[in-house]
Amino acid sequence: MLIIGAGPTGLTAAIELARQGVIPEIVEKREEASALSRAVGIMPASLEKLRPSGVAADIENEAMTLTRVQVHRSERVLLNVDFRSLPHQPVPHMWGLPQNRTEALMEAALNRYGVSVRYGCAVKNVETDTGQATVCFDDGEVRAYDWVIGADGRHSVVRETLGINYPGIDLDGEWSIADVDVAGYDANLTSLWIQDRIDHRGSFYMILPIEPERVRIVSSTPDVLGTLPAPLDIRHVRRTGTFRISVRQAEVYKKGRVLLAGDAAHCHSPVGGRGMNLGIDDAAAAAKAIVSGTTESYSASRHELGKKILRETERARKMIMSTNVITRGLTRLAMFTVQRSQQLQKAASRRLASL
Numbered sequence: 001m002l003i004i005g006a007g008p009t010g011l012t013a014a015i016e017l018a019r020q021g022v023i024p025e026i027v028e029k030r031e032e033a034s035a036l037s038r039a040v041g042i043m044p045a046s047l048e049k050l051r052p053s054g055v056a057a058d059i060e061n062e063a064m065t066l067t068r069v070q071v072h073r074s075e076r077v078l079l080n081v082d083f084r085s086l087p088h089q090p091v092p093h094m095w096g097l098p099q100n101r102t103e104a105l106m107e108a109a110l111n112r113y114g115v116s117v118r119y120g121c122a123v124k125n126v127e128t129d130t131g132q133a134t135v136c137f138d139d140g141e142v143r144a145y146d147w148v149i150g151a152d153g154r155h156s157v158v159r160e161t162l163g164i165n166y167p168g169i170d171l172d173g174e175w176s177i178a179d180v181d182v183a184g185y186d187a188n189l190t191s192l193w194i195q196d197r198i199d200h201r202g203s204f205y206m207i208l209p210i211e212p213e214r215v216r217i218v219s220s221t222p223d224v225l226g227t228l229p230a231p232l233d234i235r236h237v238r239r240t241g242t243f244r245i246s247v248r249q250a251e252v253y254k255k256g257r258v259l260l261a262g263d264a265a266h267c268h269s270p271v272g273g274r275g276m277n278l279g280i281d282d283a284a285a286a287a288k289a290i291v292s293g294t295t296e297s298y299s300a301s302r303h304e305l306g307k308k309i310l311r312e313t314e315r316a317r318k319m320i321m322s323t324n325v326i327t328r329g330l331t332r333l334a335m336f337t338v339q340r341s342q343q344l345q346k347a348a349s350r351r352l353a354s355l
Contacts, residue, residue, distance in 0.1 A: 001017065001022055001023075001024040001025065001145060001146060001147050001148075001290070002024065002025045002026075002027065002133075002135060002143075002145045002147070002148045002149070003017075003024050003025070003026040003027070003148075003149045003151060004026075004027055004123050004126075004135075004148065004149065004150050004151060004152045004157075004158055005027075005028060005150070005151035005152035005153060005262070005264070006026055006027070006028035006030075006033075006103070006107075006117045006119075007034075007099075007103065007151065007153065007262065007279070008039070008099065008102055008103060008106065008262075008276050008279060008280055008283075009151040009261050009262030009263070009264075009276075009279035009280060009282060009283045010026055010028070010149070010151035010152075010261075010262070010283070011026070011103060011106035011107060011110060011117075011283075012049065012050065012106065012279075012280045012283035012284060012287075013149050013151060013261060013283035013284075013286055013287050014026045014110050014115055015050075015053045015055065015106060015109055015110050015113070016049075016053070016283065016284050016287035016288070017287045017290065017291065018110065018113035018114070018115050019052060019053050019113065020287065020291045021291075022287075022290065022291055023113070023114065023115060024115065025118065025145075026110075026115065026117050026118065027117070027118045027121040027122075027123065027137075028117050028118070028119050028120075028121065029120070029121065029122035029123070029152075030119060030120070031119055031120045032119055033100070033103060033104065033107065033117075033119070034099070034100050034103060035100050036099065036100060036239075037098035037099050037100060037179050037210065037216065037239070038099040038100075038276075039099045039102075039273075039275055039276035040096055040097060040098055040099060040208060040210045040216045041066075041094050041095075041096060041208060041273035041276075041277070042059060042063060042094065042095040042096070042097060042102065042276075042277065043094055043273065043274075043277045044093070044094075045277065045281065046276075046277045046280045046281065047059060047060070047095070049280055049281060049284040050106075050280070053109050054109055054112075055105055055106055055109045058105040058108070058109070059095060059097060059102065059105055060095065062097060062101060062105070063095035063096055063097035064095060064096035064097065064187055064188070064209040064210060064211065064212070065093060065095060065188060066093055066094040066095060066096050066188060066189070066190050066208065066209065067082060067083045067084045067093045067188045068080075068081065068082045068083070068084075068186065068188050068189040068190065069081050069083075069189075069190050069192070070189060070190070070191045070192070071192045071193075071194070071335055072191070072192065072193045072194065072229070072230075073193075073194045073195075073328070073331070073332065074194075074195055074229075078194075078331070078332060078335035078336070078339075079335040079338060079339050080339065081338070081339070081345050083345070094190065094273070096190075096208050096209045096210040096216070097210055098179075098210050098211070098216075099276065102276075121137060121138075121139075122137065122138040122157075123135055123136070123137055123138070123152070123157050123158065124136045124137060124138045124157070125157075125161045126148060126150070126157070126158050126161050126162055126258060127161075127162075128148070128162065128255060128256030128257050128258050129256050129257075130256060130257070131257070132144045132145060132146060132257055133145050133146075133147065133148040133256060133257040133258050135148060145257070146257065147257050147258075147259070147290050147295075148257060148258045148259070149258075149259050149260075149261055149283070149286050149287075150258055150259070150260045150261065150264045151260075151261045151262045151264060151279070151283065152264055153262070153263045153264060154246070154248075154263040154264070154267045156260070156263070156264035158258060158260065158264060159250060159260055159264050159265075162255050162256075162258060164250050164251060164252060164255060164260070165250070165251045166248050166249070166250050166251075167248065167249070167251065168246060168247045168248030168249060168267075169246070169247050169248070170244065170245075170246045171244065171245040171246070171247065171269075173220070173222070173244075174221075174222040174242045174243070174244055175218065175219060175220050175221070175222070175242065175243055175244070175245060175270075176218075176219050176221060176222050176223060176224040176240065176241065176242045176243075177216065177217065177218050177219075177224060177239075177240065177241050177242075177243070178216075178217045178224045178225050178237060178239065178240045178241075179210070179214065179215075179216055179217075179237075179238040179239045179240075180214070180215060180217065180225075180232075180234045180235075180236065180237050180238060181213055181214050181234070181235045181236040181237075181238065182213060182214070182215055182232055182233055182234055182235060183213065183233040183235055184233050185207070185209065185213075185215060185232065185233070186209075187209045187212055187213075188209070189207075189209070190206070190207070190208050190209075191205075191206070191207040191208075191230075192204070192205070192206050192320075193205040193206075193207075193229040193230070194320050194321075194331070195229050203219065203220045203221050203227070203321065204218075204219065204220040204271065204317075204320050204321055205217065205218065205219045205220075205224070205228070205229055206218045206219075206270075207232070213235075214238070215232075217232075218270055220321060222242055224240070225237070225240065245268070245269045245270075246267050246268075247267070247268050247269070247310060247313075247314060248266065248267050248268075249265065249266045249303070249306050249307060249310055250264070250265045250266065250303075252299050252303070253265050253282075253298060253299040253302045253303055253306075254295060254296075254298050254299035259286045259289070259290075259295065259298055259299075260282075261279060261282035261283050261285075261286050261302075262276075262278075262279030262282055262283065263275070263279060265282060265302065265306060266278065266306040266309070266310060268309070268310050268313045268314065269313055269314070269317045271313055271316050271317040271320065272312070272313050272316055274309050274312075274313055278305075278306065278309055281305075282302055282306075285298065285301070285302060286298060319331060
C-alpha cells in the first residue's frame with residue numbers, strides 16, 4: 001500500500017489506513033516537510049474525519065476559532081454575524097491554522113502509528129492493471145503495490161502517467177496572498193470584502209486569522225497589500241505571492257489499483273475554503289474504501305461530490321465578483337435577509353459544518 005504525496009490529503013489517507021490496521025508507505029518528493037502556510041481554513045467536517053486519530057484535538061488546541069463573519073461591499077457592511085450568539089450551542093465554525101502546522105500535527109499522529117514519511121522520494125511513473133500497481137521511482141527502483149493513492153497535487157505525476165484526463169478551464173488574471181503579523185485585529189473574525197473596481201470588474205478580499213496576531217489575506221487582484229480595501233495595522237510581512245486559478249476535475253478518480261484524491265483529482269478557486277477540506281474528505285473516503293473493499297464505488301461517489309463543490313465554488317466566485325446591477329442587488333438582499341434571521345444564520349452555520 002503506497003500513498004504518493006505528504007500534504008494534508010496524503011497524510012490523512014496514511015493516518016486513516018494505519019488507524020484501521022493497514023500500514024502504508026508514504027512518499028514525498030520534497031526533501032523535508034513544507035514550511036509554507038498554503039491552505040489555512042479547516043472546516044468542522046474535516047475535524048470529524050480527524051477526530052478518531054486525535055489530530056482534531058491537536059488542531060483545536062492550536063488553531064484560531066473563527067466564530068465571527070463580516071461581509072462588506074465597498075464601504076457598506078452587508079453582514080455581521082457572531083455564531084456564538086446563536087442559541088443551541090455549540091455552533092459549528094471554522095478554524096484557522098497555517099497548513100504547515102496542520103501537516104506537522106498530522107505527521108506527529110502518523111508517527112505514533114509507527115509510520116514515517118519518506119522524503120526526497122519522487123515518483124517517475126505509475127502503471128496499473130486489475131491486480132496491482134507498479135511504481136517506478138526516480139532512483140530507478142521499481143515496486144509493485146496492491147493499492148496506490150495518488151495525492152500528489154494539481155500537477156499529479158500519478159494522474160498524468162496513467163493518462164487520466166483533467167478537463168476544465170484556467171481563469172484569466174492573477175490572484176495574490178499575504179501572510180502578515182498585525183495588531184488590533186479580532187482573532188475570531190473572518191472578513192470578506194467585495195469591491196467594485198473602476199475597470200468594471202469586481203474584486204474579492206478575505207482576511208482570516210491563523211495565529212493570535214497573524215492573518216492570511218487573499219485577493220482576486222495581483223497586489224493584495226497594495227489594494228487593501230480597509231486599514232490594517234501590519235507590523236511584519238511574512239510572505240506574499242501570486243497564483244492563477246484553474247477549475248478542473250479528473251474524469252475518473254480510480255484506474256485499476258490506483259485512487260486519486262485531493263488536488264490530483266480536482267482544483268478550484270479559494271472562495272469558500274473547500275480545497276484542502278475536500279482533499280481530507282477524499283482521503284478518508286479512499287482509506288475507508290480500501291479497508292472495507294468498496295473501492296468500486298469510490299470514483300463515482302467522489303466525482304459527484306467534487307462536481308458539486310466545483311459548481312458551488314464557481315457560482316459563489318462569479319456572484320461576489322460580479323458588477324452586474326441585478327446580481328449586486330440580489331447579493332445585498334440575501335445578506336440583509338440572513339442578517340435579520342437567526343434561523344438562516346443557524347442554517348448557514350450547519351452548512352459550514354459540512355462539505
